[in-house]
Amino acid sequence: MTAAAELIGVTQRFGSFTAVDAVDLAVPPGKLTTLLGPSGCGKTTTLRMIAGYSAPTSGTIRIDGIDSTRTPPEKRNLGMVFQSYALFPHMTVADNVGYGLKLRKVPAAERRARVMETLELVGLAHLAGRKPKKLSGGQQQRVALARAIAIRPRLLLLDEPLSNLDARLRVQMRTEIRRIQAETELTVILVTHDQDEALEMSDEMVIMNEGRIVQQGAPQQVFPRPADRFVAEFLGYENFLTAADGTPLTIRPEHLRLAEQAPGLPATVADVAFRGVDLLVSLDVVDPSGATVRLLADVRGGTAPAPGSSVTVVTPDDHLVRLPR
Amino acid sequence: MKRPVTAALAVVGYLIMIVPIVFVVATAFTAGSTLRFPPDGFSLRWFGEAFAYEPFVEATISSVQLAVLAAALALLIGVPATLAIHRGRIPGKGLVEGLFLSPLIVPELVVGLALFQQLMVGLDLDNFTALLVGHTALMLPYAVRVTGASLALADPALEEAARGLGASPLRAFVNVTLPVLRPGIFSAGLLSVVTSFNNVPLSLLLQGRDFRTLPVTMLDYVQQSYDPMVAAASTLILAATVVIAVIAERTVGFAKIFGGISR
Ligand SMILES: Nc1ncnc2c1ncn2[C@@H]1O[C@H](COP(=O)(O)OP(=O)(O)OP(=O)(O)O)[C@@H](O)[C@H]1O
Ligand SMILES: [Mg+2]
Numbered sequence: 001m002t003a004a005a006e007l008i009g010v011t012q013r014f015g016s017f018t019a020v021d022a023v024d025l026a027v028p029p030g031k032l033t034t035l036l037g038p039s040g041c042g043k044t045t046t047l048r049m050i051a052g053y054s055a056p057t058s059g060t061i062r063i064d065g066i067d068s069t070r071t072p073p074e075k076r077n078l079g080m081v082f083q084s085y086a087l088f089p090h091m092t093v094a095d096n097v098g099y100g101l102k103l104r105k106v107p108a109a110e111r112r113a114r115v116m117e118t119l120e121l122v123g124l125a126h127l128a129g130r131k132p133k134k135l136s137g138g139q140q141q142r143v144a145l146a147r148a149i150a151i152r153p154r155l156l157l158l159d160e161p162l163s164n165l166d167a168r169l170r171v172q173m174r175t176e177i178r179r180i181q182a183e184t185e186l187t188v189i190l191v192t193h194d195q196d197e198a199l200e201m202s203d204e205m206v207i208m209n210e211g212r213i214v215q216q217g218a219p220q221q222v223f224p225r226p227a228d229r230f231v232a233e234f235l236g237y238e239n240f241l242t243a244a245d246g247t248p249l250t251i252r253p254e255h256l257r258l259a260e261q262a263p264g265l266p267a268t269v270a271d272v273a274f275r276g277v278d279l280l281v282s283l284d285v286v287d288p289s290g291a292t293v294r295l296l297a298d299v300r301g302g303t304a305p306a307p308g309s310s311v312t313v314v315t316p317d318d319h320l321v322r323l324p325r
Numbered sequence: 326m327k328r329p330v331t332a333a334l335a336v337v338g339y340l341i342m343i344v345p346i347v348f349v350v351a352t353a354f355t356a357g358s359t360l361r362f363p364p365d366g367f368s369l370r371w372f373g374e375a376f377a378y379e380p381f382v383e384a385t386i387s388s389v390q391l392a393v394l395a396a397a398l399a400l401l402i403g404v405p406a407t408l409a410i411h412r413g414r415i416p417g418k419g420l421v422e423g424l425f426l427s428p429l430i431v432p433e434l435v436v437g438l439a440l441f442q443q444l445m446v447g448l449d450l451d452n453f454t455a456l457l458v459g460h461t462a463l464m465l466p467y468a469v470r471v472t473g474a475s476l477a478l479a480d481p482a483l484e485e486a487a488r489g490l491g492a493s494p495l496r497a498f499v500n501v502t503l504p505v506l507r508p509g510i511f512s513a514g515l516l517s518v519v520t521s522f523n524n525v526p527l528s529l530l531l532q533g534r535d536f537r538t539l540p541v542t543m544l545d546y547v548q549q550s551y552d553p554m555v556a557a558a559s560t561l562i563l564a565a566t567v568v569i570a571v572i573a574e575r576t577v578g579f580a581k582i583f584g585g586i587s588r
Contacts, residue, residue: 053485073488080489086482090504099500100490151490 002065004029004155004187005050010059012045012211019045021211022059027155028204032181032188036198037208038234043191044083046208047157050189052076064154079148079156079186083163085140087132093119093143094128100151118150121180138169145177149184156181158190162197174201195235199223207231226250229323237321239295241287248323253280255319256297258305264312269305270294279304285313346563353556360553371557381558384542388522391453391538395460396517402461403468404510410469411476425469428462433526436462452533459527464517468510475509476502512573519569523562 003026052073122142226232357365487497
């Protein structure tokens with residue numbers, strides 16, 4: 001199966017700064033792939049190179065197997081949703097959505113039908129005659145989505161589409177974008193710095209750091225097996241310790257268990273924070289290598305241990321992740 | 326008010342500006358025949374006289390012609406130049422922009438004198454051409470400023486979005502960027518017309534026998550006779566200026582036009 005988009009050794013330099021560093025990436029067709037990483041890791045730069053807004057310093061970009069490295073954006077037939085939405089302020093919602101079809105010389109009647117069909121897909125048919133300024137942020141976001149989808153693009157590119165929405169709407173739109181992706185069967189690349197968003201939405205997630213891809217795979221594979229300490233920290237693994245043979249280990253706070261006695265690691269309770277449904281217990285633990293490390297345990301149920309008391313910490317083997325040295 | 330001194334100064338400033346205007350407007354409606362305050366009775370007589378006075382009518386037509394042509398020329402030069410400065414890859418952008426803004430700083434008398442020597446004496450051009458060049462130069466800063474401000478406000482992603490949807494660079498510019506700039510350009514044009522229409526120093530220096538602007542003609546008139554007809558004419562100009570300024574303000578806002586000229 002050919003990849004919908006393929007990056008081969010793609011590098012982008014701005015002066016002496018390397019924003020994207022020899023990235024190899026194959027985006028599976030008909031799936032939702034997220035580019036996930038902290039601010040400044042090169043996600044937008046990567047997406048803009050795929051869209052054709054900037055040419056890579058070196059490397060090759062293939063779209064549907066065809067070398068498109070130097071193809072201008074207007075010849076790529078990709079749908080892009082910008083973080084600012086970039087709706088044309090002087091056009092109505094319908095004209096925004098129909099703009100790409102007009103450029104493709106789709107006859108007026110068919111154009112209208114396709115605009116309405118697309119607006120219905122995003123649930124905005126009743127606002128077709130409005131100007132963008134008179135829409136809420138969430139509605140503007142849907143218009144931007146509709147405009148990108150209306151041209152039936154080969155790829156749908158979304159740059160942090162949810163980051164300008166309030167928290168509740170953001171969570172709602174995750175499902176919404178998944179539904180639209182499923183209905184249109186489009187290949188989607190979504191940029192985000194929110195790991196929850198990526199975990200929930202992705203078929204495939206690509207984690208970037210400092211211009212490089214550090215791990216790629218389905219959320220079900222990536223989440224329990226972070227490839228290195230950076231990914232582990234990014235995904236919320238807060239506890240790092242060392243095995244007797246020196247191998248770095250990590251475990252999530254919710255997987256630590258507190259026990260009365262051995263087997264386990266001896267620990268002293270440093271602090272207890274009550275958080276409603278659970279307790280966050282800070283512990284000074286003597287790890288298998290003999291070093292004392294500060295670990296966090298996310299405990300549900302049971303009574304809160306007293307600060308200063310001695311406890312035993314159990315690290316279940318199936319949740320303990322070995323990291324490269 | 327948090328700053329009483331500043332507030333008081335502002336009030337005094339406005340009074341100094343407004344009181345003479347009130348006097349002029351009031352005397353324009355006098356029934357008597359001298360420029361005196363308070364006016365003797367009320368009549369529209371002097372407005373009728375002003376409309377019937379041939380030199381004023383002719384000069385008004387000349388002034389409007391000059392103002393519209395100069396404003397159009399300034400936009401025609403200023404808008405593309407600004408686009409080139411902001412979007413293009415021109416070395417020394419700041420210098421070029423500074424050059425276009427310089428008429429704001431150079432005293433108009435100096436500009437007028439230079440134009441008089443170079444164009445009218447040196448090249449033997451008629452005074453209308455010299456006036457047109459002078460006024461166009463004077464209007465350029467508005468065109469450059471307003472276009473620059475509108476461009477800075479326009480999201481660069483707009484043009485990219487249009488490109489992504491299939492528009493060539495030119496098409497994206499025409500379909501998306503230009504409409505976003507349009508209100509700014511429109512109001513720059515209006516303000517240029519007003520500024521040119523009300524200009525005295527340049528018009529005075531570059532006046533000729535066959536082409537005179539209204540302010541210069543009015544100045545001449547005042548030197549000979551001192552009746553309320555000038556006040557009536559001034560009031561009419563004032564009214565027209567206010568209307569145009571309000572339209573300009575409604576479309577873009579002065580803050581954007583005049584704000585941050587020095588940056
Ligand atoms: N045109 C440019 N010129 C110079 N440096 C740039 C340019 N575009 C991006 N960069 C730099 O490249 C790096 C990656 O930028 P990019 O916008 O791709 O990050 P990002 O992963 O999208 O971050 P964010 O989550 O903040 O949007 C940043 O350090 C940025 O400052
Ligand atoms: Mg970004």
